[in-house]
Amino acid sequence: MVTSQTDSAAVPSVQVEGLTRTFGPVTALADLTVAMPQGVVGLVGANGAGKSTLIKILLGLLPATSGRAEVLGLDCATDGLEIRGLVGYMPESDCLPPDVSATELIVHLARMSGLPTAVARERTADTLRHVGLYEERYRPIGGYSTGMKQRVKLAQALVHDPRLVLLDEPTNGLDPAGRDEMLALIQRISTEFSIAVVVTSHLLGELERIADHVVVIESGVLQRSTSTADATGYSGVLLVEVTDRGPELAALLRAAGAQVVASGSADSFTVELADESVLDTLQAGAADLEVGLVRMQRRRHHLTEIFSDRTEGERARH
Amino acid sequence: MPATEPVATPGPAAAGPGDDVIHDIGFRHYDGPRLGRAWVVRSLLVETVRGCFGLGRPARSKVMPWSLIGILLIPPLIIALSILLIGGDELPVTYTQYPNALQLVVSLFVAGAAPYCVSRDLRHGVMPLYLSRPMMRTDYVLAKFAGLALAVLGVLALAQTLLLIGALLAKLPVGAQLVGWASGLLVSVVLAVLLSAITLVVAAFTPRRGFGVAAIITILVVVSGVAEMLTAVAQDRGLTTAAAYLPALDPFNLVDGIAVRLLGAESARGHDVPPGVLGGLTFLVVTAAVVAGCLALLIRRYRKVGVV
Numbered sequence: 001m002v003t004s005q006t007d008s009a010a011v012p013s014v015q016v017e018g019l020t021r022t023f024g025p026v027t028a029l030a031d032l033t034v035a036m037p038q039g040v041v042g043l044v045g046a047n048g049a050g051k052s053t054l055i056k057i058l059l060g061l062l063p064a065t066s067g068r069a070e071v072l073g074l075d076c077a078t079d080g081l082e083i084r085g086l087v088g089y090m091p092e093s094d095c096l097p098p099d100v101s102a103t104e105l106i107v108h109l110a111r112m113s114g115l116p117t118a119v120a121r122e123r124t125a126d127t128l129r130h131v132g133l134y135e136e137r138y139r140p141i142g143g144y145s146t147g148m149k150q151r152v153k154l155a156q157a158l159v160h161d162p163r164l165v166l167l168d169e170p171t172n173g174l175d176p177a178g179r180d181e182m183l184a185l186i187q188r189i190s191t192e193f194s195i196a197v198v199v200t201s202h203l204l205g206e207l208e209r210i211a212d213h214v215v216v217i218e219s220g221v222l223q224r225s226t227s228t229a230d231a232t233g234y235s236g237v238l239l240v241e242v243t244d245r246g247p248e249l250a251a252l253l254r255a256a257g258a259q260v261v262a263s264g265s266a267d268s269f270t271v272e273l274a275d276e277s278v279l280d281t282l283q284a285g286a287a288d289l290e291v292g293l294v295r296m297q298r299r300r301h302h303l304t305e306i307f308s309d310r311t312e313g314e315r316a317r318h
Numbered sequence: 319m320p321a322t323e324p325v326a327t328p329g330p331a332a333a334g335p336g337d338d339v340i341h342d343i344g345f346r347h348y349d350g351p352r353l354g355r356a357w358v359v360r361s362l363l364v365e366t367v368r369g370c371f372g373l374g375r376p377a378r379s380k381v382m383p384w385s386l387i388g389i390l391l392i393p394p395l396i397i398a399l400s401i402l403l404i405g406g407d408e409l410p411v412t413y414t415q416y417p418n419a420l421q422l423v424v425s426l427f428v429a430g431a432a433p434y435c436v437s438r439d440l441r442h443g444v445m446p447l448y449l450s451r452p453m454m455r456t457d458y459v460l461a462k463f464a465g466l467a468l469a470v471l472g473v474l475a476l477a478q479t480l481l482l483i484g485a486l487l488a489k490l491p492v493g494a495q496l497v498g499w500a501s502g503l504l505v506s507v508v509l510a511v512l513l514s515a516i517t518l519v520v521a522a523f524t525p526r527r528g529f530g531v532a533a534i535i536t537i538l539v540v541v542s543g544v545a546e547m548l549t550a551v552a553q554d555r556g557l558t559t560a561a562a563y564l565p566a567l568d569p570f571n572l573v574d575g576i577a578v579r580l581l582g583a584e585s586a587r588g589h590d591v592p593p594g595v596l597g598g599l600t601f602l603v604v605t606a607a608v609v610a611g612c613l614a615l616l617i618r619r620y621r622k623v624g625v626v
Contacts, residue, residue: 059450061624081452085352089450095443104374111361112451114352123348130345140376156447161348193345 011073013038013164013196014058019067021053021220028053029220031067036198040190042207042214042228043200050220051200052092055166059084072163085114088157092168092200095153098142102133102152105141106159113160120159127159128152130193131185147178154185158195165189167199171206183210208232232301238278241268241295242286252285253278270299358453359461366465367472370431382430386423390477393419398484408494409485413502414577416481417474417509418570418586424513425538427473428466432517433530435462441525445624455623459616467514474506501581509573512605515612516569522619542568549589558590565589566601569608575601 014036021029029050036043045051056062058071060080069076071083097105103124110120128137131151136144141152150170157165170186171179187210190197201207207214214231216223242249246267250260258281259272271278286293365374372380397409411419439445448458482499486492517534524530545567552560565571565587575591577583579598591597 061449081355081454084450085452087450089446091443091446091450093443093446095445095447097438097442097444099375099379099438108361108365109447109451112358112448112453114354114358114452115348116351116353116357117361119348119350123346126346160352161346194347 011038012036012070013041014069014071014198016054016057016069017067019054019057019069020065021050021057021062022065027220029057029064029217032217032220032222034215034222034225036215036225037213037227038196039212040186040197040199040210042204042211043198043217044202044204044207044214045200045217046202048219049217051217052168053220054217055089055168055198055200058166059087059089085160086163088160088162088165088195090153090157090165090167090170092172094149096141096144096149099140101140102128102137102144102155105152106155109156110159115160123159123161124155127155130158130188131155132181146173147175147181150174150178150182151185154182158189158193162195164196164198167197169200169202171201171203179206186210235299235301236273237299238271238273239263239268239295239297239299240271240282240293241265243267243292243294245289245291248289249282249285249291252289253281256281268295273298352452355453355457358451359457362448362453362458362461363465363468366435366462367469369434370466370469371472379434383427386427387473387476389423390420390473391480394477394480394484397481398488401485401488401490407490409481409490409498411481412584413478413481413498414505414581414583415574415586416478416502417506418574420474420477421542421570424470424474424509425535428470428513428517429531429534429538431466431469432514432521432534433524433527435466436518436522437525437527437530440522440623441527445620449624455620456617459613459620463514463518463613463616466518467510470514471506471510474510475503478502478506501577501583504581505573505577505583508576508605509569511609512569512573515609515616519612519615519619522616538569542570545571553590559592562590562592562597563600565591566604572601572605572608576605 012035015034017033019029019032020027032050032054043051043054053062057064057069058076060076060083063077072086074083074086076083100108106124106128107117107120110124111117115123128134128151131154133148133151133155136148141149144152150173154167154170157167167186171182174182183206186197186199189195190212199207199211204214208228211228213225213227215225240249244267246265246269247262250262250269250271253260253271256278258274258278260269261271262269271282273279282296283293368374369379371383397411400410417424439448445458449455478499481502482495485495516537520534520537521530524533545565548567549561549564552558552564566575571587571589574586574589576598578585578591579595580602585591592600
């Protein structure tokens with residue numbers, strides 16, 4: 001797809017180096033160094049992990065104690081105004097005045113982002129349609145459901161056509177159906193609207209579905225930064241299931257030097273794929289024992305393994 | 319984009335020229351001008367002024383400001399009629415005294431408007447939406463202040479102008495009336511700025527709108543009463559200097575003193591006013607100091623808003 005953003009695709013949307021922020025004795029971010037590529041980046045961490053602090057620094061609203069932060073190649077410490085013109089932000093908390101309609105609020109906020117009035121009106125109508133608000137947009141926001149409010153919050157972050165949106169817990173408080181719709185919408189922002197997305201969540205599972213890249217922080221410390229494709233790619237483990245004589249085949253493989261781990265039933269086990277010869281041994285062994293191979297399946301990693309495998313944290317920084 | 323895929327081809331490239339099919343143009347990007355901080359602040363100011371009069375808000379928000387404005391129509395009408403019926407060559411109340419005569423109406427208007435200006439955004443957490451846009455914290459504070467001051471000035475100027483129209487309908491001399499009207503506007507400007515600064519501070523520290531309204535009315539009434547009382551006590555004790563300065567605790571008296579000494583107007587309250595131009599300048603300096611102090615407090619109040 002041809003877009004005006006193609007030339008900037010190589011520039012990371014967010015880049016921080018040695019970023020530290022302390023509030024008195026509390027360290028919110030500790031020497032954080034990470035680059036977030038364009039596309040959908042999931043920022044994962046428990047409550048209080050430093051996600052919101054990072055976002056405020058990125059918006060140029062909070063100075064860092066030390067270190068550097070850049071958004072779209074602009075320095076957060078000095079170019080805050082310019083950054084805030086190019087970035088959309090959806091706060092986690094309730095932030096909508098109840099006594100105005102969605103249309104009035106978004107038109108007003110579009111002007112607050114520097115759009116002339118006529119453009120603000122036009123883009124408000126467009127944006128509200130994109131996030132799925134129709135007739136109700138003329139009613140006061142006070143009467144909206146949580147799902148509709150989240151859409152209004154998303155619309156105000158998109159209305160000025162930003163190059164990057166920072167979405168803080170956009171699925172908070174939504175029911176499963178609303179959650180799915182919101183995730184689909186976020187994915188569209190990246191793929192159809194060509195706007196880079198940084199989305200925070202404490203639920204890894206939902207980010208696994210939409211994020212191209214995942215950054216995990218805990219207590220202000222980077223745990224892992226990895227592309228989702230890598231994290232959920234094929235592992236070097238093969239799940240094998242045979243019709244009969246499973247243990248004998250496993251013994252055969254062990255004799256050939258392969259790492260075999262028994263799994264659920266007697267006739268199934270997993271074997272580590274050190275190299276292609278394991279497959280040959282397996283095939284020959286099955287033929288010799290005259291058993292049928294029911295299943296040979298390479299396992300995929302799950303994103304949740306990021307959490308269960310802390311020791312990988314250091315290795316994974318790239 | 320191939321023309322054979324007219325539907326669901328998002329992005330700006332989809333709207334190619336020469337294709338006579340209806341496109342779902344998807345999300346449209348914006349390459350036009352993005353106006354700077356001045357426009358942002360101006361837009362916020364305009365929005366604030368509109369909101370003070372209930373424009374763009376539900377019907378119930380319009381009741382208070384517009385009934386107060388309706389009340390403003392009555393005195394000039396009565397004054398004009400009385401001059402026509404009884405005769406006379408000047409207004410029973412001067413233009414500079416008029417804002418003081420309207421103390422209750424002006425107080426009620428500003429008590430309704432100031433909490434609208436700041437309490438709503440604080441109470442409902444709207445500040446992050448403003449702060450994440452290309453503006454500074456102080457821009458927000460100053461735009462809200464200027465917006466409220468303009469709205470209050472609008473009410474006062476309307477009252478002055480209605481009085482002028484009444485006077486002209488009663489066929490009073492045009493020249494003198496215009497001069498009086500101009501000095502009345504000058505007094506209104508000072509009063510609007512002073513009242514806006516004070517009431518915004520009160521409203522910014524009372525995020526619940528109802529409390530804000532009540533607090534502002536209470537403070538304006540109580541301060542006025544305390545000023546009267548202290549002045550009376552000072553006069554009783556023969557402290558003439560104190561009796562001249564103490565009424566200035568009430569913003570309406572403060573502005574009245576400026577009008578008396580610097581514009582040569584008649585006092586609206588009959589209080590003693592510090593003598594000479596020096597007295598007027600003192601009042602002016604006090605007014606400026608109060609406004610500056612209130613703005614400093616407001617900016618301080620907003621320094622931590624929206625950041626943990």
